[in-house]
Amino acid sequence: MNFSLLNECVQTLTDEDVLEAMKKIPGYLDITPSDFLQIYQIAFDHAVSRIKTAIKANQIMTRQVIVVGEDAPLVEVATQMAENDISGLPVVNKDRIVVGVISEKDFLKGMNDLKTPSFMRVLLQCLDNSHCIESSFKNLSAAEIMSSPPVTVETTASILDVASTMDRFNINRVPVVDENTKLAGIIARSDLVQAMC
Amino acid sequence: MISYFKKMSGGGQCPPRVRPSEIFWSWIGAFLGITPVAFLNYNLFAGSDFVYIIGSFGASAVLIYGAVRSPLAQPRNLVGGHILSAFIGVASYKLFYPCPWFAAAFSVATAIAFMHLTQTLHPPGGATALIAVIGSQKIHALGFWYILIPVGVGVIIMLTVALIVNNMAKTRKYPEFWI
Numbered sequence: 001m002n003f004s005l006l007n008e009c010v011q012t013l014t015d016e017d018v019l020e021a022m023k024k025i026p027g028y029l030d031i032t033p034s035d036f037l038q039i040y041q042i043a044f045d046h047a048v049s050r051i052k053t054a055i056k057a058n059q060i061m062t063r064q065v066i067v068v069g070e071d072a073p074l075v076e077v078a079t080q081m082a083e084n085d086i087s088g089l090p091v092v093n094k095d096r097i098v099v100g101v102i103s104e105k106d107f108l109k110g111m112n113d114l115k116t117p118s119f120m121r122v123l124l125q126c127l128d129n130s131h132c133i134e135s136s137f138k139n140l141s142a143a144e145i146m147s148s149p150p151v152t153v154e155t156t157a158s159i160l161d162v163a164s165t166m167d168r169f170n171i172n173r174v175p176v177v178d179e180n181t182k183l184a185g186i187i188a189r190s191d192l193v194q195a196m197c
Numbered sequence: 198m199i200s201y202f203k204k205m206s207g208g209g210q211c212p213p214r215v216r217p218s219e220i221f222w223s224w225i226g227a228f229l230g231i232t233p234v235a236f237l238n239y240n241l242f243a244g245s246d247f248v249y250i251i252g253s254f255g256a257s258a259v260l261i262y263g264a265v266r267s268p269l270a271q272p273r274n275l276v277g278g279h280i281l282s283a284f285i286g287v288a289s290y291k292l293f294y295p296c297p298w299f300a301a302a303f304s305v306a307t308a309i310a311f312m313h314l315t316q317t318l319h320p321p322g323g324a325t326a327l328i329a330v331i332g333s334q335k336i337h338a339l340g341f342w343y344i345l346i347p348v349g350v351g352v353i354i355m356l357t358v359a360l361i362v363n364n365m366a367k368t369r370k371y372p373e374f375w376i
Contacts, residue, residue, distance in 0.1 A: 015210045023213045026368035030267040034209040 013037060052160035057153050060195045061176045061185030067092045070099055070143040074110075077102055077142050090175040091146045096182045098175045100146030110145035111137055152177045155184050159195055162187055222366040226262030230358040231255065234351045246335040247347040249328050253279070254351050256321035261359045261371075269319055271372045274312075275359075276352055278319025282308040283348040286329025287341050294337075301330045 018033040066084050068077050070091050080089060081104075088103035108117035111133050112125060151169045153162050155178055165174055166189060176185040234254050238247045257279070260270035268274065282304075289304035308326035312318045329336065329343055336343060363371035 019210055019213060026216055027219060027266050028215050028264045029212065030264050030269070032209050032212060 013040065049160065052163075053158040055159045055195055056155065057157045057159065057162055057176050057187060058155035058184065060159060060191045061155075061187045062191065063185045065090060065175070065183060065186045067183065068102070068142050069093070070141065070146075072142045074107075074138065074140050074142065074145065078107070088173055090150065090183060090186065091142045091148075092183055098150050098152055098177060098181070098183050100143065100148035101150045101171075101173075101175065102142060102146045103172075106145045106147055110140065150175060152181075153187070154179070159192060163192055166192075218366070218368065222362070222369060223263040226359065226362040227258040229362055230258050230262055230355045233354050233358070237350070237354075238347065242347065246333040249332050249336060250325070250347045250351060253321045253324035253328060254355060256324055257319070257352075257355055260320070261355060262363070265359075265363050265369050265371050266373060268373075272356055272375055274317050274319040275356055277315060277317030278312050278322035279325050279348050279352045280344055281311055281315060281317060282319075282322035282326040283329060283344040284341070285311060286326035287339075287343050289326070290330045290337060291340075297330065301327060304330045 015033040015037065018036045022029055022033065022036075066080055066086060067090050068080055070093050072091075077089070081087070081102075088101060090098045091100040091102055093099050104119075105117065108119065108122055111117070111122060151165060151171060152175045153165055155176055157165075157176075162174060166172070173186055173188045175183055176187060178184045231251070231254065235248075235251055238251060257275060260267055261275055264270050285308045286304045289300045289307065293300035293303060304326040305323045308322050309318070312322055325348055339346075359371055363369045
């Protein structure tokens with residue numbers, strides 16, 4: 001994880017700023033302004049990573065998770081996503097263990113045989129051939145189109161781990177599981193942003 | 198090679214000048230700190246050549262009355278730096294006195310190394326170590342007593358004055374830390 005964006009804020013601190021601050025402090029400080037800047041930048045990085053490791057996944061996750069069972073028909077999955085205005089949800093089995101994740105992209109993949117499905121490509125296919133959805137699609141269950149195995153994080157993971165997991169797998173939400181691998185919550189990218197502000 | 202010479206160009210900023218009140222308290226502190234030490238050396242220990250060590254205490258005065266917040270000016274450094282350097286100075290003389298230039302250089306260099314090692318770096322310690330080597334016969338005759346008198350006594354006096362005077366100023370606090 002790099003903190004380059006945050007560092008840019010720090011680097012806007014100039015020798016002049018430090019000099020002004022030093023003038024405000026009575027007494028002789030036997031450091032140079034550049035000594036201070038160097039210490040400050042390293043300390044700032046340290047503080048950022050400390051905060052990022054101090055906050056754990058279970059502190060920022062949403063506990064009320066909208067889920068579907070693995071044998072839920074796709075119409076139920078789509079209804080859940082539409083009514084709750086979410087772009088993805090975890091799929092759980094009877095023991096509330098996360099077995100997969102369904103996102104809008106999984107729907108696009110399942111609807112046709114395109115290699116790189118996107119909304120626009122599916123739309124194009126609809127406009128061209130006037131057949132958008134394979135007839136068998138309606139009869140599929142959640143387990144048949146979900147991404148599996150699911151990428152999950154543990155409740156004790158730091159938000160630094162959560163952020164790098166999302167980065168690495170290029171996902172927008174990640175289910176949080178407890179020590180028994182049961183679903184405990186979910187973290188979206190927006191939760192991470194809120195935690196940092 | 199170019200980057201080596203580039204280092205010599207500086208490029209950083211000079212820290213600001215202190216306020217007049219700071220200059221005033223530095224003067225008062227140094228005056229009251231050096232007075233008892235110098236008085237003792239000129240009167241009580243007259244003829245003992247202890248007065249050499251005043252040079253080293255003059256340097257300490259700059260730090261403990263003039264740069265109160267400096268890590269170099271804290272009691273740990275003042276006391277530790279002088280005592281340790283005094284020991285190293287005397288030991289260097291005893292070991293290497295037939296070769297005075299070597300004893301002199303060895304005492305200062307070793308004093309710096311050991312002050313770093315013990316986190317007691319105090320620049321005047323270098324003078325304290327050096328004086329043990331380059332001082333008069335009377336100072337050499339003291340042997341390891343040099344650590345206690347004049348060095349130890351002088352340090353305690355200087356520290357006591359620093360504690361009293363530095364904390365009288367509204368904007369000063371001494372020490373920052375003890376150990």
